[in-house]
Amino acid sequence: AVTPSESEQVVRKYVEELSGAPADEDCIICMEKLASPSGYNDACECKTIKPEMVGRLTQCRHTFHMLCVLAMYANGNKDGSLQCPSCKTIYGEKTGTQPKGRMEVSTLSQSLPGHADCGTIQIVYHINRGTQGPEHPNPGMPYTARGFPRYCYLPDNKKGRKVLDLLRVAWQRRLIFTVGTSSTTGESNTVVWNEIHHKTEMDTNLSGHGYPDPNYLDNVLAELAAQGVTEDCLGQ
Numbered sequence: 001a002v003t004p005s006e007s008e009q010v011v012r013k014y015v016e017e018l019s020g021a022p023a024d025e026d027c028i029i030c031m032e033k034l035a036s037p038s039g040y041n042d043a044c045e046c047k048t049i050k051p052e053m054v055g056r057l058t059q060c061r062h063t064f065h066m067l068c069v070l071a072m073y074a075n076g077n078k079d080g081s082l083q084c085p086s087c088k089t090i091y092g093e094k095t096g097t098q099p100k101g102r103m104e105v106s107t108l109s110q111s112l113p114g115h116a117d118c119g120t121i122q123i124v125y126h127i128n129r130g131t132q133g134p135e136h137p138n139p140g141m142p143y144t145a146r147g148f149p150r151y152c153y154l155p156d157n158k159k160g161r162k163v164l165d166l167l168r169v170a171w172q173r174r175l176i177f178t179v180g181t182s183s184t185t186g187e188s189n190t191v192v193w194n195e196i197h198h199k200t201e202m203d204t205n206l207s208g209h210g211y212p213d214p215n216y217l218d219n220v221l222a223e224l225a226a227q228g229v230t231e232d233c234l235g236q
């Protein structure tokens with residue numbers, strides 16, 4: 001018997017094989033018809049998943065060539081999780097490529113503009129320059145870390161503390177920063193924010209990343225949820 005690779009096992013866990021391809025639908029990964037073989041049929045040294053196989057993600061029920069899902073997974077950071085390319089549903093626990101560092105939390109008695117009724121949570125992220133790992137864009141090359149430590153602020157109320165708890169989960173899962181190109185400075189191979197917005201100004205708003213912003217906590221909760229970090233992750 002052939003033993004499926006780890007990647008094949010992840011695909012099998014979240015994608016159920018269909019006996020027939022849905023008539024006339026396209027696979028949005030390779031853009032071929034599902035009734036034709038996967039466009040990735042020669043990119044894979046795959047043992048148990050054949051180019052003709054079509055599968056359906058178990059929760060959102062979107063359909064793809066199984067080999068295309070495998071190619072997508074193999075192209076990512078292979079953390080055991082899958083994300084539907086169609087609707088972004090996350091299967092398993094998504095992790096990122098944030099370099100090693102430290103997240104520090106403290107409280108301040110001063111209030112944030114728009115949150116006069118409470119104090120402030122201060123988060124300090126420390127990340128140093130280093131060498132890129134296999135999960136980064138240029139393995140073996142150095143990356144820079146500009147503007148660290150980075151200081152961030154949340155209101156110290158119920159919702160702010162919930163966001164803090166979720167940011168701790170996101171930090172553990174390496175989702176807060178990534179290594180890439182800064183859209184602000186244009187520098188490549190550097191540590192940048194990764195799709196979870198932070199407020200880096202406390203009593204000014206020079207960058208637009210300050211207070212007041214009445215929608216901020218709801219927006220960041222939605223950004224965390226898009227990375228698979230929700231209230232369900234707390235208290236485990």
Ligand code: NAD
Nearest residue numbers: 146147181182183184185191192193195198199200207209
């Ligand atoms: P980036 O510019 O690639 O942007 C990524 C995301 O971070 C975007 O969503 C953007 O809206 C957000 N972002 C941009 N500026 C921000 C800020 N000041 N505070 C909070 N979020 C911000 O990401 P990046 O290069 O990691 O972030 C740029 C910001 O990081 C700079 O504005 C600065 O605050 C800090 N930084 C400082 C230095 C320094 O030498 N002091 C150098 C580079 C970056």
Ligand code: ZN
Nearest residue numbers: 027030065068
């Ligand atoms: Zn396909």
Ligand code: ZN
Nearest residue numbers: 060062084087
């Ligand atoms: Zn989907």
